[in-house]
Amino acid sequence: MPENKIIQIGVIGAGNIGNVHMNEFKKVPEAAIVAVTDVYLPLAESRAKEHGIPKVHASYEELLQDPNLDAVIIAVPNEMHAPIAISALEAGKHVLLEKPMAINAASAKQIIRAHRASDKILMVAHQMRWEAINLQVKEQIDKGSLGQIYNVKAGWMRRKGIPGWGTWFTQMSKSGGGPLIDIGVHMLDLSLHLMGNARPVSVFGTTYAEFGPKRKGIGTWGKPDWNGTYDVEDLATALIKLDNGSTLTLDVSWAAHTDMLDNQPYLYVMGSEGGATLRGNKGRLFTELFDRTAEVELSVPDNDEGARVRQSRHFVECIREGKEPITSGLSGLANNLVLEAIYESSRTGSVVTLDWNI
Ligand SMILES: NC(=O)c1ccc[n+]([C@@H]2O[C@H](COP(=O)([O-])OP(=O)(O)OC[C@H]3O[C@@H](n4cnc5c(N)ncnc54)[C@H](O)[C@@H]3O)[C@@H](O)[C@H]2O)c1
Incomplete structure (x- = not known):
């Protein structure tokens, strides 16, 4: 990836914390949120309008097929963390996954296996x-x-x-x-x-x-x-x-x-x-x-x-420099x-x- 490339991000889940990410990433010039989706589409549409996000996708599956996206933020209820994170890694996207990494340990292990089979960054959001x-x-x-x-x-x-x-x-x-x-x-x-x-x-x-x-x-x-x-x-x-x-x-x-x-x-x-x-x-x-x-x-x-700005910047740095995030998949599994x-x-x-x- 060219060093000065602006990382193109899609947000999956436009609820409370999805909205927080949309605000925080505005403070990180090396990245841009350019797509959003939510099962409740009117919410995705209103967030897109509010934050000037150019693309609303009808589903997370459609968003993951968007070739313009380098990375996704997954901000959906816990039961959907593993299925969406695994699909995202398989689709070749870097993943910032909201906490807890998964709904249970078996799902967390599935995410780790998918991550190991990919060459993408997996980071769990633990802003504390x-x-x-x-x-x-x-x-x-x-x-x-x-x-x-x-x-x-x-x-x-x-x-x-x-x-x-x-x-x-x-x-x-x-x-x-x-x-x-x-x-x-x-x-x-x-x-x-x-x-x-x-x-x-x-x-x-x-x-x-x-x-x-x-x-x-x-x-x-x-x-x-x-x-x-x-x-x-x-x-x-x-x-x-x-x-x-x-x-x-x-x-x-x-x-x-x-x-x-x-x-x-x-x-x-x-x-x-x-x-x-x-x-x-x-x-x-x-x-x-x-x-x-x-x-x-x-x-x-x-x-x-x-x-949260430091967390967002760390995600982008890890993508640009190919380094492991401090909140790695293994730390998510430990939790x-x-x-x-x-x-x-x-x-x-x-x-x-x-x-x-x-
Ligand atoms: N890091 C933090 O401080 C923090 C704070 C709050 C929530 N969270 C985490 O963020 C996640 C979301 O929490 P929230 O408070 O934003 O919940 P929320 O209910 O406000 O938002 C979740 C959104 O996901 C959407 N959604 C559900 N299934 C979907 C799917 N298959 N595809 C696309 N969208 C889907 C819902 O319609 C909803 O708008 C949870 O895992 C929660 O633990 C983290």
Whole structure:
């Protein structure tokens, strides 16, 4: 690919996050969104009008046949991630796939196999890795300032945040799960990233559904469909062991009678030489100096361009330079393996060992 070529992108799924991508990629001059599709065609048409996207395709199959497109962004409900990502890779398109990579681990493995058979870029959208504070913490971890990371506590406890009650979000067959797969996957992905991508090997966890079935805990993301169904969890808790002996505890809810950290995502990293705390968009580093505790406050630069722009630019750079994205298919599989194991552990009451065979 010529170095100065503008990467031509098509968006599959013009819903909430598809719209976010349409806005964010405007800030990346090396790429242009030039096509869009959605099963609900009027939505694709109105987004095209709003964002000046020249081509609306009638289906994702038609969009994938568009020879002008180098890459696609897949922003559809979770059950469709694998079939569309595999078709896109087979059609010779680079893929930016929304999180979670797949609805379950078997589908994630299918995507990896399709990716290995292609020469295209596969990247999973985990913008939290690109938050300014999180980048600063990762930089210190990579420099060795925190020593060996041996324990992480991460979570996101929403008090009243069930998205789109009754829509695909709350149907197991379409989403693969509740808050665990929706927002828990962000905290899981960020934790594993900060822990140096040691492999998770076993999981013990439990899930609960105390709000959704009673139509309580309703949030503001998505419109409820009161004729729909709710058969996913609304709270999950788990202990995850990694192959280097380190541990990760993960707690997540869409709804719970608690004000834990004011509904914000949090992550506590404990290393042999230092620690780090992330709460919302605030961060601190910790160590011990001269027999005293010492702390450094981290801050977001005033002119910060934002995590999603950095994520979008990384996708384009990976395509142009043929390099592997930091949120690779294997990192997506790690997330899917852990999520699935938490659900299985909750069902069986036992520790679940992860099956990494692809
Ligand atoms: N990274 C993030 O922070 C973030 C935030 C929200 C959602 N997401 C992820 O993005 C995906 C979409 O979530 P959303 O909130 O935008 O949902 P949404 O319901 O708002 O949008 C999904 C869109 O996909 C369309 N669609 C469904 N099947 C399709 C198909 N076969 N072909 C074309 N279009 C199809 C729907 O009509 C809908 O417009 C999910 O996987 C979700 O987990 C990620």
